Amino acid sequence: MWRHIASNFLTFLVVLVFLVGGVILWGQSEYTAQGPLDEPICLRVERGSNMRAVSRELEQEGAISNGTIFRVGVDYANKNSLLKAGSWLIPEGASMSEISDIITRGGASTCGTEVVYRIGVTDAEIEVRELDPATNRYVEKAAFVPGEGDVPEAFETVREKADTRYRIAVAEGVTSWQVMQGLAAVDVLEGEVNETPPEGSLAPDSYEVREGDTRASVIERMRQAQDLILAEAWEERQEGLPLDSPYEALILASIIEKETGVAEERGQVASVFVNRLNRGMRLQTDPTVIYGITEGQGVLGRGLRRSELRAETPWNTYVIDGLPPTPIANPGRASIEAAVNPLSTDYIFFVADGTGGHAFAITLDEHNRNVARWREIEAQRATD
Template sequence: MWRSLASNMLTVLAVALFLLGGVILWGQSQYTSDGPLEAAICLRVERGSNITRVSEKLEEEGAVSSAPIFRIGAKYADKTSQLKAGSYLVQPGTSMEGITDQITRGGASTCGTEVVYRVGVTRVLAEVRELDPATNRFVERAEFQPGVDETPVDYTRVRGEGDTRYRIALAEGVTSWQVVEALNALDVLDGAAGDLPAEGTLAPDSYEVRPGTPRAEVLADMVTRQQERVAAAWATRAPDAAVTTPEEMLILASIIEKETGVASERRQVASVFTNRLNRGMRLQTDPTVIYGVTEGKGVLGRGLRQSELRRATPWNTYVIEGLPPTPIANPGLASLEAAVNPDTTDFIFFVADGTGGHAFAETLAEHNANVAKWREIEAQRQNN
């Protein structure tokens, strides 16, 4: 009898082990195979949350088929204690294993709310945006000028949320003074900006920041990035470039940046200045005169006067020979590259053409005709 009982118990144990093995294999398959999610979602993991709450939220959202299996899989992978707060864009069909990796790997949030501070030539604009998971596009929630407009409720709300991302977008052509003034107006940053960076030494680009980031740290990052760009652009210079040093390249690039906002024109504009420098002609460019008036501190806000065009300043290229002593703004990478790799042309003149671009000319007669056309366009606009 005892032998029979032992045999039966062994049989039952074997069946149980077999079934347990099947359950484990099934659970592993559920954890690693494609998930049931049909449309992308933005999963927000709050600070202080735990794997149980997250798993239940995922099951409610239809991202996982079983919250317990998700928890068991995360525990088996030894990741339950590695949960990172943030907002995560979970794509359709993402497996439980893939979601676990997303929410424990950390790094920048991939969805949710973003505040972008756009530092432009004429103003600083703060935008509160939220990513729509369905379209993978940002939806604007609020927009205002820091220090000028009343602070929107949406901005105050997201500033109190731990997973909000912050980014400073620096436009090409801003001056160092404008950048420092803008950073001083942003409540997301902390500390003093320090000494005013030299003109041209800040890289127009996008910079991720966090609440409390020191202003001096942001400026140092901008300087480092511009140094890298200057070095990279200088390494690609054409043998017949008119500039002879990286510093001269930076000065010429800043003039190109202020003369045109049309990307396709940069090398043409660069060719005009290159031809003038090579022929010993004065550059005669209005943005340098404006810089001599403002020294980069704000926008002139009006046309140049004849007296200003004649006034001798270190930057007035209607008066001085060659390049001014310093850049007149912070140029972007494309303008740096154009300064040392201009188009090959015989152009020595250009004027606005009414479309946002310019009309180029090789002779004074052609240029005068282009100027006459531009004045007609201006007159028509004033009469409308």
């Protein structure tokens, strides 16, 4: 009898082990399988929250099929205590395993609201925008110029949120003085920078910052980025360029940056200046004259006068030979690469063509015809 009871009990244990093993395998499969979410969501995790509360919200949003399996899986992966506050983008079809990684890895929030401080060539702007999880694109909520008019309520509201992201977007072609002025208006930064960085030394780009970062640390990031871009470009430069150093390449790149806003033209504009340098011709470019007047401190805001084209300044390339002594702005990567790898052309002239681009010419006669067409366009616009 006891032998029969022992045999049945052993059979029960075997069956129980198989059942438990099957449940574990099923749970593991559910934890790593594609999730039910049919479109992305932005999951907000409040400070002081826990995995139980998060799992309930994920269930309500339809992001996971079973909150218990999610919590067990997180606990098994030793991530239960690693939950990070913030706003996290949960992509379509994310598995429980992927979601647990997203909400525990830390770093800056990946969705929600973002404040962008834009430092542009003509003005500065603050933009409040929010990520739409369905399209994974930011939607503008408010935009304003610092010091002009009332501050939008949307800006005041997001400043109170702990998970709001902050970004500084520096446009290509801004001067170092403009960067300094722009950073002074970024109210989440601390500290002062007493000396304007050398012209051309700052890389135009988008930089994420945290509240309490120093202005000096942001400047240093920009300088390091520009040093790296310039070094890489110089290493890959064409042979036979009329440039003796990376710094001269930076000067030329800044002129290219200010001469055209059309990306496809950079190589052609670069070729004109390289051809002129090779022939010993003066560069004769208006942006250098403007820099000689403003020295990068603000925008001229009007056309050049004939007297200014003849005025002697270190940057007036109608008067001086070769390159000016310093860059005239902070060029972006594309202009730096164009300076050291220009297109191979015979162009030595260009003038605006009325479309936002330029008409290029090899001979002076051809250039004069292009100039005459541009004058006609200007005259027509003046009467419209």
